Amino acid sequence: MQAQPILEIAGLTKTFGDFTxxxxxxxxxxxxxxxxxxxxxxxxxxxxxxxxxGLESPTDGAIYLRGQRIEKLPANKRPTxxxxxxxxxxxxxxxxxNIGFPxxxxxxxxxxxxxxxxxxxxxxxxxxxxxxxxIQDCSGGERQRVALARALAFDPEILFFDEPLSALDYRLxxxxxxxxxDLHARTGKTFVYITHSLEEAMVMSDRIAIMRAGRxxxxxxxxxxxxxxxxxxxxxxxxxxxxxxxxxxxxxxxTGPLMMAPGITSRINLRTGSRITMMIxxxxxxxxxxxxDAEITVTGRFIDEYVxxxxxxxxxxxxxxxxxxxxxxxxxxxxxxxxxxxxxxxxLAQAHLIEER
Amino acid sequence: xxxxxxxxLAAAPLAxxxxxxxxxxxxxxxAFSAMPERVFDLGHRPDFSAYAAMIEQGYWRxxxxxxxxxxxxxxxxxxxxxxxxxxxxxxxxxxxxxxTIAVVLSLFVSENIRLFGWVLVLxxxxxxxxxxxxxxxxxxxxxxxxxxxxVFGLIYVYFPFMLFPMAQGAAMIPEDARQAAFDLGASxxxxxxxxxxxxxxxxIMVGSLLCFVLSAGAIAEGxxxxxxxxxxxGDDVEAAFTYAxxxxxxxxxxxxxxxxxxxxxxxxxxxxxxxxxxxRR
Amino acid sequence: MVGSLTGPTRGxxxxxxxxxxxxLIILYLPLVAVGFASVSRGRYLSFPIRRYSFDxxxxxxxxxxxxxxVITSFKVAVLVTVLSVVIGFFGALAFARYDxxxxxxxxxxxxxxxxxxxxxxxxxxxxxxxALGVTPxxxxxxxxxxxxISPVTTLIIAIRAYSYDPALEEAARDMGCSTLQTLRxxxxxxxxxxxxxxxxxxxxxxxxNFPLSLFTLGVDATLPKWLYARMVSGYTPxxxxxxxLSVAFSAALVVLGLVIVWVRARRRAGAG
Numbered sequence: 001m002q003a004q005p006i007l008e009i010a011g012l013t014k015t016f017g018d019f020t021x022x023x024x025x026x027x028x029x030x031x032x033x034x035x036x037x038x039x040x041x042x043x044x045x046x047x048x049x050x051x052x053x054g055l056e057s058p059t060d061g062a063i064y065l066r067g068q069r070i071e072k073l074p075a076n077k078r079p080t081x082x083x084x085x086x087x088x089x090x091x092x093x094x095x096x097x098n099i100g101f102p103x104x105x106x107x108x109x110x111x112x113x114x115x116x117x118x119x120x121x122x123x124x125x126x127x128x129x130x131x132x133x134x135i136q137d138c139s140g141g142e143r144q145r146v147a148l149a150r151a152l153a154f155d156p157e158i159l160f161f162d163e164p165l166s167a168l169d170y171r172l173x174x175x176x177x178x179x180x181x182d183l184h185a186r187t188g189k190t191f192v193y194i195t196h197s198l199e200e201a202m203v204m205s206d207r208i209a210i211m212r213a214g215r216x217x218x219x220x221x222x223x224x225x226x227x228x229x230x231x232x233x234x235x236x237x238x239x240x241x242x243x244x245x246x247x248x249x250x251x252x253x254x255t256g257p258l259m260m261a262p263g264i265t266s267r268i269n270l271r272t273g274s275r276i277t278m279m280i281x282x283x284x285x286x287x288x289x290x291x292x293d294a295e296i297t298v299t300g301r302f303i304d305e306y307v308x309x310x311x312x313x314x315x316x317x318x319x320x321x322x323x324x325x326x327x328x329x330x331x332x333x334x335x336x337x338x339x340x341x342x343x344x345x346x347x348l349a350q351a352h353l354i355e356e357r
Numbered sequence: 358x359x360x361x362x363x364x365x366l367a368a369a370p371l372a373x374x375x376x377x378x379x380x381x382x383x384x385x386x387x388a389f390s391a392m393p394e395r396v397f398d399l400g401h402r403p404d405f406s407a408y409a410a411m412i413e414q415g416y417w418r419x420x421x422x423x424x425x426x427x428x429x430x431x432x433x434x435x436x437x438x439x440x441x442x443x444x445x446x447x448x449x450x451x452x453x454x455x456x457t458i459a460v461v462l463s464l465f466v467s468e469n470i471r472l473f474g475w476v477l478v479l480x481x482x483x484x485x486x487x488x489x490x491x492x493x494x495x496x497x498x499x500x501x502x503x504x505x506x507x508v509f510g511l512i513y514v515y516f517p518f519m520l521f522p523m524a525q526g527a528a529m530i531p532e533d534a535r536q537a538a539f540d541l542g543a544s545x546x547x548x549x550x551x552x553x554x555x556x557x558x559x560x561i562m563v564g565s566l567l568c569f570v571l572s573a574g575a576i577a578e579g580x581x582x583x584x585x586x587x588x589x590x591g592d593d594v595e596a597a598f599t600y601a602x603x604x605x606x607x608x609x610x611x612x613x614x615x616x617x618x619x620x621x622x623x624x625x626x627x628x629x630x631x632x633x634x635x636x637r638r
Numbered sequence: 639m640v641g642s643l644t645g646p647t648r649g650x651x652x653x654x655x656x657x658x659x660x661x662l663i664i665l666y667l668p669l670v671a672v673g674f675a676s677v678s679r680g681r682y683l684s685f686p687i688r689r690y691s692f693d694x695x696x697x698x699x700x701x702x703x704x705x706x707x708v709i710t711s712f713k714v715a716v717l718v719t720v721l722s723v724v725i726g727f728f729g730a731l732a733f734a735r736y737d738x739x740x741x742x743x744x745x746x747x748x749x750x751x752x753x754x755x756x757x758x759x760x761x762x763x764x765x766x767x768x769a770l771g772v773t774p775x776x777x778x779x780x781x782x783x784x785x786x787i788s789p790v791t792t793l794i795i796a797i798r799a800y801s802y803d804p805a806l807e808e809a810a811r812d813m814g815c816s817t818l819q820t821l822r823x824x825x826x827x828x829x830x831x832x833x834x835x836x837x838x839x840x841x842x843x844x845x846x847n848f849p850l851s852l853f854t855l856g857v858d859a860t861l862p863k864w865l866y867a868r869m870v871s872g873y874t875p876x877x878x879x880x881x882x883l884s885v886a887f888s889a890a891l892v893v894l895g896l897v898i899v900w901v902r903a904r905r906r907a908g909a910g
Contacts, residue, residue, distance in 0.1 A: 055808050075812040088809035091802075092827045101823075102813040134906075154813050363731070364738025371729035371748060371788055378785035379751050382762035385769050399769070441661060444654045448646070456658055458896070463665050465842040465888045467862035468849075470881040473869050474668020477675050477683070477878075484671045487685025516665070567753060574755020577848065580870060591757050595853075598761050608765070611758055622753045626746045635734070635793075635800055 004067055006031045006190050007052070007158055012061035012071075014047050021047040023214045024061060029158070029192055034184050036193040036201040039211030040237070048211070049162050049194045053082040065157060081156035085163045087147040089135045095121075095146050096131035102154035120149035124183075141172050148180075152187065161193040165200065177203045198238055202226065210234055231354060235279045240313065242285070242324050246276045246353075257318040259297045264348055277354040282313060282327035284350040287334075287342060294345025300324060302336045316342060383615065390608035397604060407609035416593055416610055423590040424617065426504065427573035430511035434519040434568050435561065437512070442520055442560075443553070446527035453524075460517045468514050472581040475510065476501055479582075502584030510578030515571055519564040525634065526560015527553070559634055566625045570618045590614050669885065675878035683875070694879040703864075704880055710776050711860040711884075714851075715844040718783045722840045723833055725784070726791025730829070733792055734799035749793075751786045759785065760853035767854070774856030782854035783844045790843065791836035798832030838895045842888050 005028035014022040021044045029035045039045040050056045052063065054075035063071040070078055081102070089098050097104075099120055100113030108116075118128050124145040130138070138146060144164060151159055165173045181204045184191050195201055201208045202222045209219040210233075218230040229235040232243060247254045248270040255265070258278070270276055288294060300316030303323075313327050314336070326344060336342070391403035394410060411417065445453040463471070478484040481499035490496040500506060530553055538548045554561070572578075576591035583589075590610060597607030646654065675683050679691035698704050732738070733745055751759065763782045767774050806828065810820045848862040855863060861884045868877045 053812055055812070075808065076814045076816060078812075080812075082809070082812050084805045084809055086803050086805045088803060088805040090806060090810075090824060101810075105814040105819060105823075150813075361736075361738040364736035364741060365732075367728040367736060368732035368738075368740070368744050369728070370725040371732070371792055372744070374725060374784055374788050375747060375751065378763065378781055379754075379759070382759070382766035385766045386762045389765065397768075437661075440654055441658055444658065448651065448654065449658075452655070452658060456662065459662050459665065462889070462892055463669075465846050465892065466669065466885050467846040467865070467881075469862055469866045469869065470672060470846075470885065471668050473865075473877070473881065474670075474672040477671035477685075478668055482684040484667075484674065484685045491686045513664075513668075516661075570753050571755055574758045575849075576757045577866070591755065594758060594761060598764065604765065607761065611762065614755075614758065618753075618755070622750065626749065626753070631742075631745045631749075632734075632800075635797060 003031065005029055005064075006066055007192070008064040008067075009052075010062045010064070012048070012051065012063065013059045014044075014051060014056070015059045021214055022051075022058075025214070025216055027209060027216065027219070029190055032188050032190055033206045034181070034191045034193065034204055035207050035209065036195060036205035037209045037211055038195055038198050038201045038237075040196060042213075043211040044214040045194045045196075045211050046162060049082070049160050049192070052158075052192065053080060053160050054078045055082075079157045080160060081151045081154040082160040082162060083147050083151050083164045085166060087143055087164060089143060089147055089150070091135050093135070094131070095126075095133045095135065095138065098135065098146055099131075099149045099153050101150060116153055117149070120153055123152070123186075124149045125179075140168055141176060144168070144176055145179075148183065152189075156189070158190045158192055161191065163195050166195070166197075173200070180204055198225075210237065228352060229279065229354060231356065232277050235277070235352075235354060240282055240325055240327070242280045242282065244278045244280075244322075246270065246278055248274065257298050257300075257320065257322045259299075261293070261295045261297075264295050267348060268353065275356050277356065279352045279354060280346050280350065282325045283311075285324065285326045285344050285346050287326065287328070288345045290343075292343075292345070295347045296351070297343055297345040298322075298324060299341060299343050302338055302340050302342055304338070305336075316344065386608045386611050386615075388608075389604050390612045392605040392608075394605050395603050397602075405609075407603075407605035408613075410606055411609050411613065416590075416606075417613075419588050419593050420590045420610070420613055420617075422587060423573050423614075426508050426511065426587075426589070427569050430508050430515065430572045431519075431565050431569045433508075433512055434516065435523075435565060438516070438519045438523050438564070439561075442523035442557075443527045445520075445524045446530070447532070457521075460520060464517055469577050469581065472510055472514070472577055475513065476581055479506065501582050502586050504583065504587045507578050507583040507587060507589070510582040511568075511572040511575060514575070514578060515568040518567040518571060522560045522564035522567065523557070524560070526557035526564070529560065529634070530556040559629055562625055563629065563634070566622060570622060573618055574614060672878045672881050672885075675875075676882045678875070678878075683878075694875050695883070698876055698879045698883060701876070704876075704883075707859060707861045707864050707880075710855075710858050711845055711862075714776055714779050714783065714860060715841045717780045718787055718844040719837050719840040721780070722784055722788045722791045723795075723837045725788045726795045726836050726840075727826075727829065727833060729788065729792035730795035730799045730832070731825070734796040735804065748789050751789050752793075754786075756786060756847075756849035757852070760850045763850075764853045774854055776855055776858040776860075779851055779855040779858065779860070782850040783847055786850065787840050787843055791840050794836040794839060795829055795832040798829050802828050834895075834898075838891065842891060845888060846884070 007029040009025065009027045011024045011026065012022055013020070013024045025048070037045050037048060047056070051058050051071070054070070054073055054077070058071050061071070062069055065079070090101065093101070096114060096117040099117040100108075103113045103116060114131065117131055121128055121130055126142060126145050126149075130142070135143065135146070147164065165176055168176065177200055184204070193201075193204065198208075198210075205222055207219065207221055208225050210217045210225065212233050218225060218234050225234065226238070229238065235241050235243060244256055244258055246256070246258075246268065253265050253268070253270065268276065286294065288297065298318050300318040303315040303317050305312055305314040307330065310330050311327055312330050313325055316324050316326065318324055324344060388399050390407055391405050392399065392401050393404050393406050441456070445456060476483070479500040480486070483499075485500070486496040486498060534556070535548055535552050538552050543551065574591050576589065576595060579587060579589040579592055594607050594610045594614070597603045597610060601607075674685070674687055676694060677690045677692060678687040679689040679693065729748060732741065733748060760782060763778070763785070764774065767778050772778060806824055807820050810824045815823060846862060847860070848866060851860045851863040852866060859867070861880065865877055865881055868874055
């Protein structure tokens, strides 16, 4: 755990004219880990991966690879390799020639290149006959695998990925996410992966770094981030969650639409003037029977429902512009009429409190 | 990284050719236009007398005439080419390829050979007149050696320069925008006015500009089909440079023409985003 | 589009098709006339042609003048082709591929010679050569042709350069290619089809160029220049014949080009 990180960036800054894409960020990647950098478009994640790959040079700061400074080295001098968003497979070369390309640049003989290409086709579970196939004749999923094979042929210290799955349809993406995770385990290489999809990151990664406006918002394991988002931004980024603002004023705790059972407010550690966001996941909320009670309750009127496969999401209007989403299993759903009042509840332990800095 | 430097390096060869073969000659022409008449070097005090001569001796008339003929040819070409350009971009596949190849091929034949061919077709006793006489005993007589024939020649020679940019413009009209307009109740005429023409405008503009500029300075059409019935500005420039050996006058004429055309080109090109027309993602 | 309710009606489509065909006929009518004239036996041409003969072709092919003209035209066209493709290759990268400060200005400046009357450009070049003390000859003709053909080749290759993913070059560099290796392994092969097309255009446009050749070749002459001189003064029945021979040569080159394209397309389809 305390071994030297394979990759370390310190104070990395990149500006384009007046615009600062990266604000002096720090990050360490451990040997052999699958590290995913997640952020919405414009968060600076693409700039970061291009700096790491050596396609752009930083305005300030340092990049270390096993303790060696490399930020001044151009891409062709770095022992790392990237899988591009567009995959960047050479359309004028066959599958085998694409895979053998990095070896050709190193002067490896044609027969050895072909041999290695065949091995990599095996590793990626593509038929050996594909070695002479044209790129144009490969399907989207096959191209992904060829691009991976080409990057592996380079035998990089670290593999970078710039959203390579973003152009694929949902099912293929799911399959390839699993394959990628499996490939990571089998090769033992360090993967640094960029995506805008936290869902994708959750499936594959050992650790996730969430970016926002050129800074890291939170770095942690998928479990950490899921259970303990550090900010409203991270919580909202994860998709459907309910967020409620709490504030302590001299008059007492302002809880908005939330009704707290006696003794609950005292368990929430709030200083006067500070603000806290309470996050509660839709699946943690229960529809209460008239005689049932909970630590925290709200009352709302039913608006509508969406069926998501085996689950159902329902929205309730709490008044004053507050809404809440509740998710239940499809079988457990009871019929509700629009506008019907309903009490909903959860416990403090199920909620997560986010203190805004 | 380094793209800026690569860009400059890659632009250098063409920039050099244009500087030495385009900018420098134009600068020389401008310099000569300021010289006293009938001198052959630049070692004189500029007096702009050539411009005065140009106005006094009525050369401005041929300039106006050339611009007028170019305008007529351009307008006719716009009307002639639009249906074809639209059909090429939106209706046809194979026929579009056939027309494209055929029209490009015709560009590879010197315009003087093609214009000479028209002389053979249209002259008295030519292909048209001769065969009409032969078959029906009635002919058209000679149709060449008049201003109309010059305009016809311009239309013929610059047809591809209108057709291709226009077809490219028409190809930029998204089919779903047209269908949405129809769906919203627009008539064919409204779709043409509100959707087709505005969206194809860059291509139409490039085509019209090319045709106008190239026809205004053309000389072969006037010489071969016009038979000196009309003196164009191109003829005047050539005559001043060659027979009359009056370089400053020729330069002043050329500068006047270039000023009009260059002004148009610079204004129009300034409004065009070439990346979009040529299809950068 | 077939059966589309929003497209033109059936009648309109037929009319458009006929219109297209008519345009093609008119486009080539003058060449038909030249073709007829070239096989007319009489020294003075008048239609309908009464007696046909290929004698003029024999004369043209045997003529030393024509041979000289062909050699000059060919020499000029080959040089222009090679130079303009090299210039256009780099020009296209600057035009379409690299992001650099002066790109938009460069794009527009590169187009100016195309948007310029060639005869006026020819005369301006003539003055410039005189001012430099260079005697016009076929070599100055090459320079003149380059001024407007290089922008054309630049545009043609730029179309190709627009259509490929810049990440391909980055990927090559990422895998260890030097700048030169990237050029050789990725950029040139990807732009090759555009360069071939541009080369064909350059050759044919130079071969058939008239307005620039008229003024910038001095005592030397290419086929179009000589033909023009003979058309305006001293007409000989060789004019249509030599014209047809020149056109036939261009056509043969184009056919060759199309056959290459077709064979390549067939091979690709076959491999797939």
